[in-house]
Amino acid sequence: MKALVLAGGTGSRLRPFTHTGTKQLLPIANKPVLFYALESLAAAGVRELGLVVGPYGDDIRRAAGDGRSFGLDITYLRQDRPRGLAHAVAVARGFLADDDFLLHLGDNFLDGGVAAFAARAVAAPAAARLLVTAVPDPAAFGVAEVDPDGRVRRVEEKPDRPRSDLALIGVYAFGPAVHEAVAAIRPSPRGELELTHAVQWLVDHGHDVRADTTTSVWHDTGSVDDMLEANRHVLDGLTGRLDGKVDHDSAVVGRVLLGEGAVVRGSRVTGPVVIGPGTVISDAVIGPYTAIGANCRIHDSSIEGSVLLDGADVDRAGRIERSFIGRDAVVAAPRHPYAHRLVLGDHSKVHLHP
Structure with missing residues (x-):
């Protein structure tokens, strides 16, 4: 047929x-x-x-x-x-x-x-x-x-x-x-x-x-x-595997699929989570129920229940939840206690202020 x-x-x-x-x-x-x-x-x-x-x-x-x-x-x-x-x-x-x-x-x-x-x-x-x-x-x-x-x-x-x-x-x-x-x-x-x-x-x-x-x-x-x-x-059916690098200051808990060349430094990742190749996670809290594409950069931020497409850059953005962030989009802000929900198209730039 x-x-x-x-x-x-x-x-x-x-x-x-x-x-x-x-x-x-x-x-x-x-x-x-x-x-x-x-x-x-x-x-x-x-x-x-x-x-x-x-x-x-x-x-x-x-x-x-x-x-x-x-x-x-x-x-x-x-x-x-x-x-x-x-x-x-x-x-x-x-x-x-x-x-x-x-x-x-x-x-x-x-x-x-x-x-x-x-x-x-x-x-x-x-x-x-x-x-x-x-x-x-x-x-x-x-x-x-x-x-x-x-x-x-x-x-x-x-x-x-x-x-x-x-x-x-x-x-x-x-x-x-x-x-x-x-x-x-x-x-x-x-x-x-x-x-x-x-x-x-x-x-x-x-x-x-x-x-x-x-x-x-x-x-x-x-x-x-x-x-x-x-x-x-x-993600509920995800099989975890760590093909990237996780440093001694990080904790990876549950089912996490970490792509080749990805790096987790000083961070906590709670599965189910998938992280694409080449992505760098530093001083961050990720998951659960989050998919991060290839070659992303997440620094000093908390992300839960979200999807980030390839090349997304999130820097000091506080807590982000139930968000969908496009390719090469940039989110940057001073850390503050509020949670954000974002729907950002490709190549967007958002600067968050308290």
């Missing part, structure tokens, strides 16, 4: 980070969120994968390459601008031909992957199979109304009055009939071809559309809070 991964969206909820890069390459535990989807699909037996990209397609190509490191053969497909998920399927028409395929949103994280879902799709083919999960706020998502036997009766995109609490989580299996559906629908009021409309077209025209419910941890990593929660979840 082929797979299609969608990575062409603008990520407006993750600005300012998506002004300078694509949301699919933002890290969870120091690994791009896109890579979790690619690894999941490879583990499900996929080999041929189409990757739909947008303005930052070159960045994604540099990061993921030809797919061989994942066990995949990646074909890059360009979407000129975000025109909806169904439009991305249309862009991939030539690649997909008339084969069955899995579709996975490139910014979604699903614990445990999609192997079981893919196996069910192969064993019991349908025109469409949707992976859904119960959520407390279904109005924020695409929602499926499902019969007790798993047959889908209706799907709606962010309905004002949801008919169920089952949210579409961005993982689908389709047969070739979806291409007829995509060709038949028209843009929604927001000017996009909605995948939910294509699925509803299949339902309305008598095609077999099924839903599988999962209770696995799922994160739509479309906001900073979502990214921090996904980071926390992945």
Whole structure:
């Protein structure tokens, strides 16, 4: 079975980070969120994968390459601008031909992957199979109304009055009939071809559309809070290893993954924490639930429950918690007792004063 991964969206909820890069390459535990989807699909037996990209397609190509490191053969497909998920399927028409395929949103994280879902799709083919999960706020998502036997009766995109609490989580299996559906629908009021409309077209025209419910941890990593929660979840499963240097004046407690060339001096690190290669931690308190990228510098500061991207520099900033700090961003301040929460884009500079 082929797979299609969608990575062409603008990520407006993750600005300012998506002004300078694509949301699919933002890290969870120091690994791009896109890579979790690619690894999941490879583990499900996929080999041929189409990757739909947008303005930052070159960045994604540099990061993921030809797919061989994942066990995949990646074909890059360009979407000129975000025109909806169904439009991305249309862009991939030539690649997909008339084969069955899995579709996975490139910014979604699903614990445990999609192997079981893919196996069910192969064993019991349908025109469409949707992976859904119960959520407390279904109005924020695409929602499926499902019969007790798993047959889908209706799907709606962010309905004002949801008919169920089952949210579409961005993982689908389709047969070739979806291409007829995509060709038949028209843009929604927001000017996009909605995948939910294509699925509803299949339902309305008598095609077999099924839903599988999962209770696995799922994160739509479309906001900073979502990214921090996904980071926390992945770090919970971290295996510690110290490949860098820790001096005698430091304490490393719990599961800490310290990259090659990283240095910890006069500091306390409490896991789960991942620290990228080349990073220097001095006179600081780090963790728990913190991911620090490569070549960062943290001095005389306390950081908890946060994500720092490559090259971030935090100097005498007091206590920082539940923050997301971009590449090469600089935070500097005299020490004082207050805690800060920061969302800083790439190359930002913030000077904090008491």
